[in-house]
Amino acid sequence: MLAAVVDSPGRLADVLAVREVAGPPAPGAGEVVVRMVASTVHPSDEVTVSGAYGTRTSFPLVPGFDGVGVIEAVGPGVPAAALGRRVLPLGSAGAWQQYKRLDHSWCVPVPDDLPDDVACFAYINPLTAVTMVERFCRPGVRAVVVTAATSVIGGHLAELLTARGVAPIGVVRGTPGRTVAEPSRWRAVIRTDEPGWRERLRALTGPRGIDVAYDCVGGEVGADMCALTSGDGVFVHYGLLSGRPLPARCFTGPGGPRVELFRLRDTVHGDGRRHLPELFAPVFEQLRRGLLRTAVSRRVGLSALAEHLQAPAAGHGSGKILIEPQR
Template identity: 70%
Template sequence: MLAAVADSPGRLAEVLAVREVDGPGAPGAGEVVVRMLASTVNPSDAVTVSGAYGSRTSFPFIPGFEGVGVIDSVGPGVPADAVGRRVLPLGSAGNWQRYKRLGYSWCVPVPDDLPDEVACFAYINPLTATLMVERFCPPGARNVVVTAATSAIGGHLAELLTDRGVTPVGVVRGTPGRAVADPARWRKVVRTDDGGWRDRLRAAVGPRGAEVALDCVGGETGGAVYTQTAADGTFVHYGLLSGTPLPVERPSGRGGARVEFFRLRDTVHGDGGRDGEQDGEQDGERDGGQGLSALFAPVFANLRRGRLRTAVGVRVGLTGLADHLRNPAPGPPGKILVDVRR
């Protein structure tokens, strides 16, 4: 079958090649084979291929942590009527290939009324945003800061927060051509490429500081946002877009804010991955992804309402993915939609 493969660690655009590889083989007990329909490219793919997670990544490596497909065949213990069901195949990479074998308990059924190009993006950004708002933004919280506000997840966070009556303060780099998706959802947008941005952030959050800060940048920007988080507030760190860790020692400033590290992988593998292994049952003896489906229920509900949607900037077939990453075709802002069928 066809797959996009990184044979060694390195920059994704430099080490990825599309070629024929061995198929997944027949599914074992509790397993299914999913025929992939669509996938996308996320920072997690580039970071993993770079070798950053060497202890849990072996090469050759097929990236793709997000996507949608159809169950093509099932192994012993999996209900026969699962064949033909559209699912999100979670728990591992490997969505940049025509067929993927995995445990049935890692398959989240996709509602019939969600198109492939919507369901494809249901996982990383929408689920992360939903879980963080639920866990770290209690009722009554009103003063919230979001870094990387022009990103897809920044837009998702703004949607969810405004549903709660919160108009957040956004922090952006000021990249030309990039702007927040809906300016009406933001109380203030502070650009870090302007001198004195820290003073403007301080003025935006007020003398008490932010009750909650949601940071996926780290480095100097994340450290500065931490200093503007209230002493009894919560600073949530969930990404490292700057490539630079947060300061080892807490920066001077208000200080005292609780620091939380949110990792979607920990939640999915901890809360969802154990489903189907409880009470002595085998993976395939329960409906696929029951525990994971509970996590996704609010995401699917929002997607049906037209919320938490991801803009598609370019569509590319699996056969052309490596070439596109090396020589990106111009297009509108948005993510890459990979049609795995072509």
């Protein structure tokens, strides 16, 4: 079968190769083989390939955390009715290959009314957004700030917060050609490349400060968000797009907000596999209603993935690429 393989850590476009590898062996007890139908590329894939998670990443590696497929073979102990079922095969990377072998308990059934090009994006961004809003945006919250507001997950957060009557303030780098999705959902959008942006943000949030900050940038921008968050507010840190960690003062300064380090992996692995369908139920409902959708900028066959990632324009523009593993 075809698989996208990384033999050693590095920059994704430099180290990824698509090649023929041995197909998965017959599934063992409790296992299934899933024929991958669609998958995509996320910043989390790039971070993993870089070697940042050295203690839990081994090479060679087939990347890909988000994808949808069809169960094509079942091992002993797996109900025969599972054959032919569309699922999200979770629990590990490996979506960038034509077949993935895994324990059946990691397979989340996908509702029949969700197309493949919707279901394949259900995990990383929508589940993160739904979980963080449910967990940290309590009644009475008004001043909410979202960094990297032009990102897909920034748009998801704005969509969910608006439904709760909260218009968030977006913080962006001011990258040319990048704008927030649905500007009407945002109370304001502040560019960190403009002078006086901190003062403008402080004026918008008022003397109380930020009630909830959702930060996936880290570094000094994340530290600024943390400093502007109310002492009884919540600073939620869930990504590191800047490549720089939060300064130590975010965790040790007196009178600061509660700092929550949100990792989707902890939620999925910590809740136990029996609760996976329950975790995804609100996500599927939102997707069914046409919400939390991810635009597809281009469809790429697995065989052309490495070439696409090496192209100068790869990863730019609106939407994400959809990988079709079977071509």
